[in-house]
Amino acid sequence: MTIQAAKRETIPAPSRGEDTRQRLIEAALEIFAAYGFEGASTRMLADRAGANLAAIPYHFGSKEGLYLAAAHSIVEAAESEMSPVIGKIERALAQRKLDRDAAAALLHELLERFSALVIGSPQADSWSRFVLREQLQPGAAFEIIFEGIMRKNARAFTKLLAILLKRPEGDPRVAVRAQTILGEILVFHSSGTAALRLLGWKEFSAARLKVIQAILRENVDRIVAPVK
């Protein structure tokens, strides 16, 4: 193995420019999520990244270019986080007719992973807020995120749900129900401030995430339970 080949396999030593670029994207995720596009100034962004103001137009063309680059980085991160479960579900759906128990197990795994991502991980806090803001005022970044993550995940989720509810996949009632279940998770972010206050909590610790996940699981089991 040549030194060149070895280098390609390990983390490549980032050039100075590439490093600045990366730090700017990380700063952008935090700052845009916290203050919104207009609320964030290029000075804030550069300061947080430890970079120069002029580095933004240099690397990304404009403030908006940096914003879109941040959206892309969310897609990449969410993709790598969710793709193991999504892949497993897609393979299961393609290969054989899923029975109830197998479908329920996959559904639980999907929701647990998703709730941990949305509620638990401190890094994902910025992602959720960024996405939430973009939904409030959808622009080019919304297209990137919707096509990059949401469509594929929702599709896998809806298919599993259709099996459990014994309804055709295209039934709008299945899709609506999928949204309501996702809402049970997302509320802890979109209304997180109010939720924490009403619960008398200071933050969503790991222990509390477990409490939430247990209830989410119970709710879902009851919602998809066969009618007797």
Place this chain on the structure above:
Amino acid sequence: MTIQAAKRETIPAPSRGEDTRQRLIEAALEIFAAYGFEGASTRMLADRAGANLAAIPYHFGSKEGLYLAAAHSIVEAAESEMSPVIGKIERALAQRKLDRDAAAALLHELLERFSALVIGSPQADSWSRFVLREQLQPGAAFEIIFEGIMRKNARAFTKLLAILLKRPEGDPRVAVRAQTILGEILVFHSSGTAALRLLGWKEFSAARLKVIQAILRENVDRIVAPVK
């Protein structure tokens, strides 16, 4: 009855200043909801209200003063919309021990009213977005809204839920479940853009609100159903 007394009972002829003030608040609800505090400019606000730029500092002291006045107006509107149900629930809780069926009926009424408010009414669209943005970045307006509406409504909701779940009111598992159920409704706003696309809908029409409400009701009934 004197003319003066008659005037007091009908809508009072608004003075020119009071009228401008009111139009500015209405514009503020729309514009701040759509673009956020920083994204909205005083020029946009004045134009939408058909008022002069200088009217904002004159009537409200500053752009922020107008923002807080808009928050207050949301509290008043939500109060008048929800208070009939909330009052009914509070009276029922105070006067007698509620049985399951009565509690369930009140819960359905509360959720139906709330979902119609959040998803259905076109005016409420601005309110929800305004509140959502304020949760993303809580400031003085959040206090006004939280203390003015959220606490009282959540309290009534949680008490009903505690009865149906046969658990003490203070049980965090009851409060968490309350949040998840609210999430089923709120998701159609906070993630409305994505939800509409995934459902293949253009907007939430009255007929579609009915579909959503039917599913919400079914979900809630299953969630609070007694364990067999």
Place this chain on the structure above:
DNA sequence: GTCTATAGTCGGATAGAC
């Protein structure tokens, strides 16, 4: 690639006539 300096724009708020 990174820096300083600055151009050019737009924002919120004010002054003062009416």
Place this chain on the structure above:
DNA sequence: GTCTATCCGACTATAGAC
């Protein structure tokens, strides 16, 4: 109370030295 005109600060983007 309402208007026009204007100030002043903050912003994004660029130019050009290093």
